[in-house]
Structures are given as structure tokens and as C-alpha cells.
Amino acid sequence: MKRIKLFFALILVITGCSDSFLDLAPISNSSVQTFYTNEGDFTNAIYGAYSTLRSNGAYSDYYQLVGELRSDNTEMGSTASDRFYFFNLQEFNDQVTNVINENIWNKSYQGILRVNEILDRIDKLTASEAFKGRITGEAKFLRAIFYFNLVRVFGDVPLVTSVLKTIEEAYEAGRTEKSEVYTQIINDLLDAENKLPLQVKGEEGRATKGAASALLGKVYLTIRDFNNAKIKLTDVINSNQYQLLTNYADLWKIANKNHKESIFDVQFKKSAGTGTGSNFCERYTPYLYPYLNYYSTGGGFNIPTVDLIAAYEPNDLRKDASLRESYVDKSGNTVTGLQGRFCIKFFDNPVQSQGSDDNWPVLRYADVLLMCAEALNEIAFEPNGPAFNYLNMIRIRAGLPQKTAGNSNPALAINSQQEFRLAIEQERRVELAFEGHRWFDLVRTGRAIEVLNPKKKTNLQDYHLLLPIPQTQVDINPRGIKQNPGYGV
Known part of the structure; x- marks a missing residue:
């Protein structure tokens, strides 16, 4: 039963959307084998992959809370009994069953599996090379975002770059060294840079060359490859976009x-349908x-x-x-x-x-x-x-x-x-x-413990720099997925 659960945790759950970038319409009743037949299908599929960015495990909620609540920027305005999992995040009382960890893990892999399905099938499509190149670039850009989020939160994570076909493949998907994950992220973004358009007038929210370059610069900065970071970030500056x-x-x-300062925004619009509006106000307000x-x-x-x-x-x-x-x-x-x-x-x-x-x-x-x-x-x-x-x-x-x-x-x-x-x-x-940067900035520069311990009056230790792997994943695959140090149960 555990093996079956893991398999269904990793297989593609596909949703798409109609002609509007935000007007989502599920296509889960379509057979995967018969769905990917024309440009419209692939466009809907990539829109479905973008929609994962609006989930509460990505940029609707929990990921940016890690970047702020865990830092010295923000704090809970209520008691531990009100959303205790937020309070635990703030106090470094990290639980292996925390809903925040679960959602970041699950939604990131949902997005990865959606783009893997696209990448596995795009070469067989009869369409212009320009169309196939753009869809490929967008898929790799999105995969890079999801893996960048995962590796910064959890460290070593399973690296899955194609659709898993069997339960055995899913069961063997253990954690990959973060250096290898970063190599994949960089390769995806380098390819995306070459395939994405410079501008997307009328299609705001879709990835561009500048977005790939900017994210690549941030990745290089994170792994302390300062020369390549300078090159990519200078490219963005000199693009005049x-x-x-x-x-x-x-x-x-x-x-x-x-606006002109925006390089890549996750798009929210309440009138586009259920789940397309944002709830940031609720997450950043006092007693209201x-x-x-x-x-x-x-x-x-x-x-x-x-x-x-x-x-x-x-x-x-x-x-x-x-x-x-x-x-x-x-x-x-x-x-x-x-x-x-x-x-x-x-x-x-x-x-x-x-x-x-x-x-x-x-x-x-x-x-x-x-x-x-x-x-x-x-x-x-x-x-x-x-x-x-x-x-x-x-x-x-x-x-x-x-x-x-x-x-x-x-x-x-x-x-x-x-x-x-x-x-x-x-x-x-x-x-x-x-905006969800402060915690990751302090971790990246090696200053988190030095800066936060005096302010938070807590015993922040090295192992707190990563969140625990969701215990459900460890239970399902104890051979391939070991818990992060410091979070033994």
C-alpha cells in the first residue's frame, strides 16, 4: 500500500485551462495518450503548470511565509493556538508533520510532474520549432523554479526529470545531492534562456528570456558562483527591458x-474563476x-x-x-x-x-x-x-x-x-x-544564526536552516528518503 501511495504521489495530476491564461478548466477527464495532439493541448498543459504557482504550497501562501516568518522581518500577531503551524515555523519548533512542509513538497512536485509530462511529449508534436521551443523553455523555467524552491527549503530532494512509468520507478526516487539538483536547475535555465521570447505583450505572466536570466543569476548567487551571477544579472540590466x-x-x-519593474509575477485575478484570486492581505494583516x-x-x-x-x-x-x-x-x-x-x-x-x-x-x-x-x-x-x-x-x-x-x-x-x-x-x-526573501538571503550569506539568535531569543542551530522532510515521504520510502538531520522522530 505504501508503494502505491508513493506512485500516486508522483504521477501526473493534469489540469489545463482555456484560452485565458488564468481561466482554468480541468481536463483531467482527458486521456493523457489522446490529449497531447496539437498546439492548443500543449498550450493548455503549460497553463496548467503555471497554475501550480498559485497553490498554497507555492506563491499563494506558504513559501513566502517561510521567507518572512522564519526571519526577523515578521511574526505572528496572535497566539500559538491560532494557526499553530505558523507559530512553529516562526519559533523553529519544526514538526515533521507540519502542513507547510507538506504543501511546499507536494505542490512543487505536482508542478514538476506537469512540466515533465510536457517535456516528454513535445518532441513528437507536429508544430513549428518556434512553438515547441517556447513551450519547452517555459516548462524548463517552471521546473527550475520548483526545484530551486525545494532545494532551498529541504536541501537534497528527489530529482525527477521525466514521467515515472511504474511503481518501482517511483519507489526508487530517493533524495539527490543538492549540488546535482542545482546543476539541473542551471541547465534548465540555460536552455530556457535560449528558447524564451524577450517580451510577452498581452501574455503577462508567461516566462521570458529576462526571467530565465534573472532566476539564473539568483541561482548562481546562491551557490556562490559570483562571476556567472554577474554575467547573467548584467545581461538583464543591459537588455533595456x-x-x-x-x-x-x-x-x-x-x-x-x-509594470516595467516586473520581471516575473505569479498572476492572480479573482474574476478568472475559483482559486485565481490572491489572499495576501489575510497573511499580512493585524487583527481584522x-x-x-x-x-x-x-x-x-x-x-x-x-x-x-x-x-x-x-x-x-x-x-x-x-x-x-x-x-x-x-x-x-x-x-x-x-x-x-x-x-x-x-x-x-x-x-x-x-x-x-x-x-x-x-x-x-x-x-x-x-x-x-x-x-x-x-x-x-x-x-x-x-x-x-x-x-x-x-x-x-x-x-x-x-x-x-x-x-x-x-x-x-x-x-x-x-x-x-x-x-x-x-x-x-x-x-x-x-516579498519572501529575507530568510533565504540570511541563509545564503551564512548570516542567519548570527543575525537571528539575538533577536528571536531562540536557540537557532545549523539544522534549522533546512525544514524537515514531510514525514509521509519518509514513511513511504524509508530507504530512499531519509529525514534531515536534527528532526529525528
Whole structure:
């Protein structure tokens, strides 16, 4: 029975969609053998793969919570009895049966298996090479995202690059060394770069060459291949496809979705059908449920820490564009007297807790500029060189003075490689706050334990840098899937 469960955990569960990128319509009644016959079928199949990004194991919910709640950016605004699995995530009281771990694992592999089905069949399609190339590029881009998320959360994971045909194959799918997983991610993205279009006018949300290059730069930065990170991120900058919006607050207006700073967003639109709206407001708010007629009690799940609020420099325009102390409820009443500030990046006003049109920003141009600055500095510290230019582009938009080498103001002086590292860490924190980066940034730079232990007053240890493998996976395949160290049961 365990072998059968594993097999059905790994086989493809296919859903597709109609002509609209967001208007999903299940095609699970179609036979896989008869479905993949024309361009429309493959287009629907790739849309189905994109839809996995909107699941609660990806960018609808849990993945970005790992990036924020586990860091010093946010905390639970209620008690452990209210969504205890969020509280455990925050306190590093990680359970092998936590629903967050389960969903990230299961939904990531659902997406991987959807794209593997496409990749296994695309070569047999009678269609133009341009069409087949684009679908292949999108599938490999998506597979890279899913595996990048998995390997950063769990470390070594099963590497499955084709459809599993038998129970035996599924049973033998053990964990693969993360270095090999990263090699696959890089190869997928290099191929995607060569096959994806530069622009997707009218098809926002589909992958582009720039998205593949930007993600590849982030992957290289994560594995400390700074030279290749610099090359790929510079390619994105020199493509002239993206630019910083003049006003930081405009990034978060729904009317500005898919703007020039957006490189890859997960698309949400409530009118496209069930499950296509976003619920980010609910995840980033203080005690507000009674005002939403949603629950009668409860509190915020992901509210900013006092430490994050204090991290903004005086006159930083991003602070008021990211944080607020009041909101307008669904009846048009202004709600005040809340305990502290809360994130408004994903917050309609009047408030709407679920089914919003907010997209999720996976990659944006400001992130690319800061990553490129970081890579350049790791290669060699160059006083007032290009890395400073990229850092200061972000600061100028925020209304802040530039930081320079040799500055007479100590608060604005960066005179060493280590000082530049800390400046980038600070700038990424406030520029990208609430976007799911902070925890992964601290882990990537080796600073998580040093930074978080004094703030969280917890005994954060090396093994906490990875989440436990879902116990269901260990139970099903005890020979191939061993639990991460520190999480023995």
C-alpha cells in the first residue's frame, strides 16, 4: 500500500485551462495518450503548470511565509493556538508533520510532474520549432523554479526529470545531492534562456528570456558562483527591458500590475474563476477578521516586527509605502487603534482579505540590481564602482542619500568589502520586505544564526536552516528518503 501511495504521489495530476491564461478548466477527464495532439493541448498543459504557482504550497501562501516568518522581518500577531503551524515555523519548533512542509513538497512536485509530462511529449508534436521551443523553455523555467524552491527549503530532494512509468520507478526516487539538483536547475535555465521570447505583450505572466536570466543569476548567487551571477544579472540590466518605477508606492497598485519593474509575477485575478484570486492581505494583516465578516476571532499571521520597522532610515519613502497603522474595512469605515504597523504592499483599500487581484512578485528589477551589486562586491571591492551605482539607484528612488567610499558621514560611508556586504543586506531587507526573501538571503550569506539568535531569543542551530522532510515521504520510502538531520522522530 505504501508503494502505491508513493506512485500516486508522483504521477501526473493534469489540469489545463482555456484560452485565458488564468481561466482554468480541468481536463483531467482527458486521456493523457489522446490529449497531447496539437498546439492548443500543449498550450493548455503549460497553463496548467503555471497554475501550480498559485497553490498554497507555492506563491499563494506558504513559501513566502517561510521567507518572512522564519526571519526577523515578521511574526505572528496572535497566539500559538491560532494557526499553530505558523507559530512553529516562526519559533523553529519544526514538526515533521507540519502542513507547510507538506504543501511546499507536494505542490512543487505536482508542478514538476506537469512540466515533465510536457517535456516528454513535445518532441513528437507536429508544430513549428518556434512553438515547441517556447513551450519547452517555459516548462524548463517552471521546473527550475520548483526545484530551486525545494532545494532551498529541504536541501537534497528527489530529482525527477521525466514521467515515472511504474511503481518501482517511483519507489526508487530517493533524495539527490543538492549540488546535482542545482546543476539541473542551471541547465534548465540555460536552455530556457535560449528558447524564451524577450517580451510577452498581452501574455503577462508567461516566462521570458529576462526571467530565465534573472532566476539564473539568483541561482548562481546562491551557490556562490559570483562571476556567472554577474554575467547573467548584467545581461538583464543591459537588455533595456526593465526599469525602476519612479515612485516605489506605485509598485503595489493593482492598476499597475505587470509594470516595467516586473520581471516575473505569479498572476492572480479573482474574476478568472475559483482559486485565481490572491489572499495576501489575510497573511499580512493585524487583527481584522471581525471587520471582514470572515472569522470572529484571531489575529495577524505575518505582521512586521519592531526590529524591521526600526530598520528603515529616516525619510525612507518605502516605509510609508510598505507599512500603515489604519485601513478602510469593507463597509467603508476607517479602522484605527491597531497594535503597531502592518504591511500594505498586498492590501486593497477598502480591504479585501481573499480573492484579490494582487500578483506575487517573484523577480523584479530592484532585486536584480541589488544581486548584481552583491556579486560584483564578492568578486572584488571597488570603491565607488558599478556596485555602488546599482546600490544607489535603489536608495535614490527611496529618497535617501547615496552611500560612497570615503564619505565624511560615517552613516553613508562604505570603505570595505564587508561594509558593502552589510549595506546590501540592509538595503535588500527594506526594499524587498514582505516579498519572501529575507530568510533565504540570511541563509545564503551564512548570516542567519548570527543575525537571528539575538533577536528571536531562540536557540537557532545549523539544522534549522533546512525544514524537515514531510514525514509521509519518509514513511513511504524509508530507504530512499531519509529525514534531515536534527528532526529525528
